[in-house]
Amino acid sequence: MKNQLRQTMISISALTLLAAGAATNALAQEPGKPKLILQITVDQLRGDMPSRYYDRFGEGGFRYLMENGTVFQDAQHSHANTETIVGHVTLATGAVPAAHGMIGNVWLDRSSGELAYNVEDARYPILSEGAGVDKSTEIDPTQRTARSDGRSPSNIMVSTFSDELTLSLGGNAKVFGVSVKDRGAISMAGHTGKAFWFSKKLGEFITSSFYYDDYPEWVSTWNAQKLANRYAGTSWDLLNDQSTYMFGDADDRPYETALPGFGRVFPHPFGEADSKFFTTLLTISPAGDDLTLDFAKALIQNEDIGDDATTDYLAVSFSSTDYVGHVFGPSSLEGEDNILRLDRTLAELFRFVDEEVGLDETLIVLSSDHGGPEAPGYLSELGFEADYIDPDSFDRDGAIAALKARFGIGEKLIDTYFHPYLYLNREEIRRQGLDQLEVEQAVADEVSKFDGVTLALPSSALASGKVPETPITRLILNNYNPRRSGDIYLVFDPNRFINDFDGLTVATTHGSPWRYDTYVPIIFAGKGVSAKQVGRPVETVDIAPTLSIMVGAKLPSGSVGSPLLEVLQAD
Numbered sequence: 235m236k237n238q239l240r241q242t243m244i245s246i247s248a249l250t251l252l253a254a255g256a257a258t259n260a261l262a263q264e265p266g267k268p269k270l271i272l273q274i275t276v277d278q279l280r281g282d283m284p285s286r287y288y289d290r291f292g293e294g295g296f297r298y299l300m301e302n303g304t305v306f307q308d309a310q311h312s313h314a315n316t317e318t319i320v321g322h323v324t325l326a327t328g329a330v331p332a333a334h335g336m337i338g339n340v341w342l343d344r345s346s347g348e349l350a351y352n353v354e355d356a357r358y359p360i361l362s363e364g365a366g367v368d369k370s371t372e373i374d375p376t377q378r379t380a381r382s383d384g385r386s387p388s389n390i391m392v393s394t395f396s397d398e399l400t401l402s403l404g405g406n407a408k409v410f411g412v413s414v415k416d417r418g419a420i421s422m423a424g425h426t427g428k429a430f431w432f433s434k435k436l437g438e439f440i441t442s443s444f445y446y447d448d449y450p451e452w453v454s455t456w457n458a459q460k461l462a463n464r465y466a467g468t469s470w471d472l473l474n475d476q477s478t479y480m481f482g483d484a485d486d487r488p489y490e491t492a493l494p495g496f497g498r499v500f501p502h503p504f505g506e507a508d509s510k511f512f513t514t515l516l517t518i519s520p521a522g523d524d525l526t527l528d529f530a531k532a533l534i535q536n537e538d539i540g541d542d543a544t545t546d547y548l549a550v551s552f553s554s555t556d557y558v559g560h561v562f563g564p565s566s567l568e569g570e571d572n573i574l575r576l577d578r579t580l581a582e583l584f585r586f587v588d589e590e591v592g593l594d595e596t597l598i599v600l601s602s603d604h605g606g607p608e609a610p611g612y613l614s615e616l617g618f619e620a621d622y623i624d625p626d627s628f629d630r631d632g633a634i635a636a637l638k639a640r641f642g643i644g645e646k647l648i649d650t651y652f653h654p655y656l657y658l659n660r661e662e663i664r665r666q667g668l669d670q671l672e673v674e675q676a677v678a679d680e681v682s683k684f685d686g687v688t689l690a691l692p693s694s695a696l697a698s699g700k701v702p703e704t705p706i707t708r709l710i711l712n713n714y715n716p717r718r719s720g721d722i723y724l725v726f727d728p729n730r731f732i733n734d735f736d737g738l739t740v741a742t743t744h745g746s747p748w749r750y751d752t753y754v755p756i757i758f759a760g761k762g763v764s765a766k767q768v769g770r771p772v773e774t775v776d777i778a779p780t781l782s783i784m785v786g787a788k789l790p791s792g793s794v795g796s797p798l799l800e801v802l803q804a805d
């Protein structure tokens with residue numbers, strides 16, 4: 235009783251202090267809560283990459299994380315469509331696409347009959363004039379589907395960890411997302427943070443009216459430096475002596491994409507600042523990550539990130555690894571040099587954070603939105619037979635025409651195919667009085683006989699629970715959202731994929747449920763985290779709930795992952 239009374243009196247005096255404004259620090263300096271959570275996403279960093287290049291890394295980058303952090307050696311995405319927005323939003327929310335709604339970079343908007351790009355939102359235009367996607371230079375085919383230049387996180391249907399941090403601290407946390415890609419920044423900043431991404435058209439970092447009415451002054455100042463132009467007339471050169479590389483003898487490979495002027499071998503010239511593809515080429519090289527780093531440093535300094543005891547959140551998504559992977563393949567001299575340079579970029583980011591915030595006051599988590607396949611040409615060189623998929627030769631025997639005749643469908647039966655779904659002509663199916671499930675099943679049966687198709691899975695069957703539970707169907711079910719998913723999910727055979735980017739032939743494309751695409755690193759390091767290697771299987775949905783528990787916030791609304799005890803129980 236006496237003790238209780240004393241405790242009450244202590245808390246009353248604490249309250250008095252709080253009211254006087256003096257206890258804010260005392261309360262916030264609770265052990266364990268970092269001043270900054272730095273969530274790093276490396277786009278298309280397959281899980282084996284950090285250890286593949288461990289011996290070649292310098293100090294302070296990947297090695298800082300791998301030597302001081304908790305490293306999960308078997309981390310996988312648990313959804314089938316391993317694309318950029320799907321992976322980022324999964325990392326951000328701890329939810330699967332069935333719940334967070336980002337089932338693909340692009341889906342068919344049934345209400346308009348048009349393709350929809352994940353973070354497009356016509357209500358919130360970009361703040362800079364003429365900063366939108368230039369369809370004539372954009373090599374990312376998903377970006378080209380966007381109907382408007384407006385951007386927002388509105389299509390994300392659940393809360394992100396960053397949202398929960400905002401909510402738990404009464405709006406006092408500073409929350410930001412930065413990336414070359416709009417979807418790499420917007421996804422992680424969530425509904426309550428601020429996002430900046432790179433406009434290839436302007437060579438500047440931009441944002442939309444969802445986030446700001448006007449640019450903060452420091453952003454305008456940063457953009458006015460025109461840092462991208464410093465690469466004009468220069469080229470991407472090797473960081474080290476070519477003979478020291480794993481792929482030192484393998485620069486010129488026929489399956490690499492030879493972009494005009496950029497070529498297949500080092501050095502890769504960027505061209506002049508006014509040349510059409512200048513900024514696009516910067517993003518297909520370590521220069522894109524360098525610019526992202528520089529902008530992130532300016533953000534940390536000018537927004538006073540991590541300068542008080544309230545936990546702030548900064549997400550940085552590095553995009554170069556993905557572009558380089560698509561164009562040259564992950565196992566290429568370009569892929570290797572890009573990761574060695576990314577390692578230096580990370581080391582500089584960590585050095586800067588140490589100076590500004592203190593690495594011991596920062597919690598870092600690094601992962602990836604997806605892995606990636608090897609180029610079939612690389613596999614073939616090593617004796618593994620592989621080739622791309624040619625969708626034009628799919629229906630050699632006219633199977634779809636025969637189905638149309640059987641069902642009496644005069645119009646198009648298949649509305650469109652956009653990875654990974656076939657969208658059927660639902661109106662025509664209805665008009666003919668046909669059963670949607672029956673038609674889906676019939677089309678799926680025919681399509682699964684096509685060359686290179688492992689599985690064609692009707693959505694109606696998924697919705698009605700008529701699908702046998704296998705490792706792959708579990709991933710497809712996790713990807714199924716009735717409002718956005720198409721009618722038939724297509725899975726190609728392992729190591730087979732379509733390498734046509736809207737007319738541009740690329741070396742590799744990810745997006746499958748196979749292990750090379752789902753396999754990513756998960757490394758936690760910094761405040762409260764101890765050095766260990768964890769071999770048990772974990773999933774990317776585990777990250778967001780772990781972060782929530784670390785700062786005492788609610789779990790994100792759609793999160794289904796399990797908190798990673800190896801991180802929470804440091805020793």
Ligand SMILES: [Zn+2]
Pocket residue numbers: 278318556557560744
């Ligand atoms: Zn990609």
